[in-house]
Amino acid sequence: MVGTRNAAFAEESAEVEVLIASLGKTKDLTKRIAGSLSRLDASGRIVKDAIGPIYNNTQQLQITSGNIEKVNEAIEKLRQPLDARGREENIIRQGPKAAGLPQYLGALKRVDKALTDLNSSNLRSNQQAISDFHSLLSTGVNQLNDLYRQMLQEDAQTIEPLQNITKQIPFPTITQDKVQLLSQISMAILSAGTQSARLGQNDDDVAARIYAEIRGDYLQNSLQNLSTASISTSKRRANDSSIYREGSSGIGAYAKAIEGMFLSEAENTSRIFRNVNDAGRIFTMTCSKALSTFTRTLAELNNFIKSRILTDCFLAYEILDLITPMSYRLDSRTGQLRPQMTDALRPIRETARSSLSDLINQTKRQAETVSTLPPDGNTIPLVSQTATRLQNLALFDRPLLALLSSIGDGNWRAPQGMTSQSSLNLELTPSSENPNLLSHFLLDIVDTLLTTLNARSQTLHPKKYVQGIFQLNSVAVLSRAVQSSPDLARYIGISPHNAKFETYRRTASSLYMSAWREPTALLFDSIHTGSGGSRPMSGQAIDSTSIIKSLSSKDKDKIKEKFRLFNASFDELVARHKSLHMENEVRSALSREIQGTIEALYGRFWDRYHEVDKGKGKVVKYSKEEFSRLLAGL
Template sequence: MAAIMGAQKSLHAEESAEVEVLSANLEKLKGLTKRIQGSVIRLQSTGDNVQDSVGPAFGNTQRIQTSISNVDRLLDAIDRMRAPLDNTNREERIIKQGPKKTGLNDYIASIDRMNRALGDLKRSNLKSNQKTVSELSLLLKMGNTQLEDIFRSVLREDNRPIEPLHYITKQEPFPTIPQEKISTLRTVNAHCATTVSQTSQYDVKDTPTSRVFAETRGDYIAASLQNLSSASMSTARKTNADALYRQGACAIGTYAQGLEGMYVSEYDNICNIFAREDWSPVLNTTCQASLNDFSRTLRDLNAHIQAHLITDCYLGFEIVDVVSTLSINLESRTGELKRPISDALKPIRDTSKLAFPRLLDDIRARIQSMPSLPPDGSTIPIVAEVMTRLQTMTSYTNPIASLMRSLGDGGWAPPNPTSTTSSTFDVGADGRQLFQHYATDTLDTLHSALETRARALHRTRPLQGVFLANCVAVVDRSIRQSELSRELEHPSLPAKLGGWRRAAEKLYTDSWQEAAKHLLDVQHTTKTVGRPPSGSTAGAGAGGADSAAIVKGLNSKERDAIKEKFRAFNVAFEELVQRHKGLRMEPEVRQGLAKAVEAVLGALYGRFWDRYHEIDKGRGKYVRWDKSQMNQVLASLG
């Protein structure tokens, strides 16, 4: 127990000693803390004093640093602005040496550098740079001028006029500028356009290179087409001024082909050199000179057509067709030039439209002015000429349809003051139907004028009938043996011609009707003697017996009357046959009139002969022809 108690005392003693040590350390720590707090207070006081002293100096230092940074940036800007000025002398030397000495690529690179420098100076908007801007602009214009000279010289290398006829006849494509030169021209044009936009104060629609191209290539096209222009005029003039124009005789078709070929090839050049928005103006400007020549040629041709409208209106139709096709082709291939070409064609279109009424007036005037008609009843040349005109028109169906649609149906007729209707333009009108109407009006005009003149100049109706029948035959034959048979395929036309033919036959057979009256007799039905059937074909014996019985039943006065009828008929018939053989008839007219005469006399003479041929006992004194002989004579008329 005592041991335990001794151990506990010993343990407490140790713990007490440790506490005393800790307490002593704590006292030391408190003292140290007080000293540290005092030092901190003194340090804060010293820092406040330092802050009050150093603060203004530090602020000034920051402001100085900002100013230095600003000055550095300003110096950099000045250096950048001075850079173009420093390079001006070097670029000026390159520009003044020219592209031939420096090389085109280096020359263009120099211009590009100046363009960039000029753009930078303009964006700086400093008044101090205005002089430099002006100097650079002048230098760029000088460089652009030299590029224009390069552009012009490259163009002129392929600017020798060509002969379009060679390419047309050989069916070869028209030449274009070689591809390696196209590349140079495209590059030069692009840089010139950029320079112009930089140096100009206004929005420039066309560049110097576009003007150079239009001038150079325009002269090339105009010179190449000059021979075709001259050929168009020379071939339009005929050796015989009164002859109708022959389709294709004028070189206007070849001229149009040359124009189209050269314009299309030039359009290809333009598309490969210029920007898309420049294609249209450059093409129109380039083609202007040759279009002016083309318009002048059309004006000269129009004057020629106006002076020979009746014979050369067909040249007008051909030109309308050729030039209309040209304008459509160019518009489809280039999208341009339709309007100026249509404007150039307008005078010839107007003249061609005037031809339709003038041709009708010419028919009336020429027939009315004829002092005489052929005494043998033959036709006159104007009938064939009018049909030739209509036949010739069938070769120009498209342009004629277009012109007639402009006139309107019936617009070719002279104005009628009493008419309440007028022709109107109908773009959807049937061109073939319009031509049918015009051709019908032409035939009506021709027949009406011929009929009027025949009544005035031919004394007898048979002569009038033969003349008109011959004219109708020529008209009918001309239609059937030409393209008119298809173009005038309408049921009203054969009926019209048939009516004219029947009217002419009636005029001719009127005199034969007069002769036929002598074969009419008065039959008394109360007589006991029988009458043979009309048109009997009984043999001589039977016919003779009947005729003898009939004649025997006649009194002397009646016999004398029958003899007089035979005599009068013989005289009239011989005269008519003689006159018939002396007249000039178309083959179909002679056959048709022979049938008409046979219809008038054949059956009537046969009946009269059957009844009374025994009046002279077969001596032939009064009865000169039996039925078979009469049939032979009538057949010989055809």
Template sequence: MVTPRRSAFAEESAEVEVLFANMEKLKSITKKIQGSLNRLETSGKTVQDSVGPIYGNTQRLQVTNANIDRVIDAIDRIRAPLDQTSREERIIRAGPRKVPLPDYLASIDRTTIALKDLKRSNLRSNQQAVAELNTLIKVGTKQLEDIFREILSEGARQTVDALEYVVKEKPFPRIPENDVSTLRLINTHISASSGQMSETARRDTPTLKWYAEVRGDYLNNSLRNLATASVSTARKVSADEIYKRGTNGIGVYAQGMEGLFVAEYESLCPIFPREEWGMVYTTTCQSSLDEFTKTLRELNGHIQKNLMTDCFLGYEIIDIVSNLSLRLESKTGELKRPIYDSLRLIRETSKASLGKLLEDMRNKVQSLVALPMDGAALPTTVEAMSRLQAMTQYLRPLSSIMTSLGDGGWSSNAAATSNTSLPTMKSFDVGADGKQLFAHYCSDTIDMLLTNLENKGRTLLKGKNLQGVFIANNVAVIDRMIRQSELQPIMGSYSKLDSWRKKGTAMYLEAWREPSTFLLDVQYTNRSGRPHSGGAGSTDSVALIKSLSSKDKDAIKERFKNFNMSFDDLVSRHKTYKMEREVRAQLAREVQTIIEPLYGRFWDRYHEIDKGKGKYVKYDKSQLGGTLAGLA
């Protein structure tokens, strides 16, 4: 048992010894490794101290090299435009007539970009190159300007006959589409080049100036004949002839101007940018507008010299030109104010004409030294009403004028205190009804006319009956000229004319009071045996005559004689008067209404005074009725 145990211990002891031996070797190896690490650390520090500065220098060299590369690239980019200059110069100096326009414009674009890059570099060494490129672009721009103007001049060389286009209602010509495309390209490049070379505003670009000049002359020359015709057609053969609507050429002139201006606006819009349309359009049309204003000034002078007959031309011009300004504004958005301002003189003349017409009418009546002895209506009345009838054709401009004057502003006193173009509070009465104001003006005209005629009739005509016929005739002419014209719907409610008609009738009937007084019978209620006043028949008349005393009979005879004399005289005078048809009928009816009942009653009572011999009783009832009926 002991032997196996010792063997086991011996084996374990041998293993322990082996382990101890391995541990000793491990310690020896560890010491060697530690020594190697120490030596390696020492060597690393030495290497680091040697390599560190070299690495830092290498990094700085890399940054420097990168910067140098970038500088070289920048120099290459800066030199690139300079390298292109000679090639672009050959193209630009050759001109767009020898080089296709797209190539020429592309060359200018490249030169413009090169100039922009050089200016951005801000290098002093490039200043000479900048100056050369500026000069080159100026040469190219000048040549483009010449082409731009040549294209415009070619299209504007042949002016149009505006009258032909208006009469035949043909659309006015525009710049051809091909030319519009070319002009648009050129304008775009010239604007860009001008902006590159200086701080010049776009509105000062040469293309705008050339367009306005060339096309402005084209418009002005195309309208010159219409302007001349407008002035020449204002001349009249008869000095006292009232102007007739449409006989002056101003209407065709306005139509021609509208057609040309709208066509021009449609032509320029594709050429210029949107923000320049209004400026280019206004500048282009300015010379034509100046000529138009000059024409209106000449027409205004003609109107002032012939105000009583040609004020209607002024009204027509206001209507035509006002509508023209509104239509152009709706189609182009421009020119409303300058066109409306061209009316200033004619508008002032037209405003003054309303009072002048009243004053002229009053002066004509007051200057009369004689009136028709037959009571006929005066030509002045016809003339005044003809003017009012003519005015109905110009209600629109007259409404505007009268609204600015205010109700009653046409009177001489109002005109004297408001002889200015400055607006008044009445001018802003937007609720004023122009047609109603015109009706008031007509009423004032008629009232003034009849008042002056009445005063003049009392001075120059003898007898109320003649004066009454005179007034009644003039009233009839006025009434007829109202009813037979456009004045009727405007003055339908004019009631003063009835008052004047009644006044004329009353004046005429006043003369018939004399024969009427001879027919008025005195009733004696305290006498017996007298038949009733309403009685009729020969029996009543015979009985009544028998009951009268000799003195009463003589009085009845005298009254018959006086009636006959007065009645015959009035009938005779009535037939000598010149009466309007409706006046004669109306006055005859009024006389018959008064005389016939009175005479019938008087005749029924006293016709037996001469026992049918006709010595005193000249008319029986039927004869008197026939005579009165013959007055009509």
């Protein structure tokens, strides 16, 4: 055991000695490495001190070289516009026709870009070059302006819009090929204007001005004849008192032409000037001359209307009916011209509004100034004129309903109710309006006329029966106008509005029929037939002979006197009735009323007492059959 343990110790001791020997070698190697690193560091410092200045110089040379290259590039870039001058100047001097428009526009575009580049360099040395390029650009644009103007004038020949309207031919527009060229030219002119603005020259709207000038003259000249025709067809002689008839003025054709030509022009501007705002602005500029003439035309027509309000107010309503919806259509299609149309229409609109009270007031004034009335009860021209006026008013229900709605029910009766300024909702949609307003207004005219004329009749016609006939004739003329006009009947020919006519008719009929009460009263006998006689039972035949025999001589004389008085009064009434002028419907109605009032009474009286003169005809002048035929002939 002891021998084994000593052997193990000896082996471990040998390993330790080997490790100690290896450690010694490692330390020796470490010292050598440390010495080598020290020597290498010293050599590096020597190299750094020698190479450092050379490296720094190399970096500076690289930076300098880069700067030189950038300067060369900038110089080259600056030289490019200057080099382009010679190339583009030759094209521009030739003009767009000789050089060809695409090549010419390309040259202008390159000159424009060269100017932009030169301006961005901000070098004082380039100022002369900038001036030269701008002069070249101006020369090119001036030639382009001439070409632009010439191309526009080719399509600016005056037309006759009436032919397009009557033949339903669309109004002409600029062809698509020419539109593309005009669009390119206008963009080039606009771009050149931007360069001018940089030099302090406000010249950036040349294309718009040229277009508006040439196309504006085209619109103005083409529409001028219709403007003149609208005025000439609306003028009338001083002694012409007839009421204006719808469509008599040329304003309808004028309005159609304006709408058609303006819409065609809006199509042109939208295709040539691609920017929506520019297109709308230029369209408005283009239409300004024609709109000015249109405004003056309406102002002149307004003066005609105001001088003849009773007969020509309908022209104002027609203009409102035509122009107001036209302005809405133009606005919806173009987005323009609504304010201009509103301003042009304002004088007509205010005149139309004030005419509502004028119609009533002047109708009353004319009726009050009547100095004589026909002695036979005939009506006067004022009644038929008013009837025609009522029919015409019903034709223009759309503008009238809008006007009446703007002032309120009944406010047309007093001028002070019309003085406030109003924008007036003139959408002209009667479905949203109250039709009773127009019914009330029309009935106010009727009431004003009949009330005033009835008062004059009481002064100028001493006899009530003449007053009654005059009033009945007046009501008949007005009623006939209502019945013959579906438009008018829609407002005052239906219940409850037609009750107004019936009220006047009953009052007038009562006045006339009062004259027939005297002979009618004579037919109510108070003769007693004596104790021996008795009245026949209902349905039993009357025996006149028996009745007469039962009467005393005194009673017979009373009966004979009644027959004489009745005959005299009746004959006078018949003669008077036939001498009076009566409208057909008045004569028929009165004949029926007289017949219903007196025929039955006379028949009863005749049945009882016709034997009083024993058939000699001296006292009993008319048999029942003769009496009936006479009444039927009234």
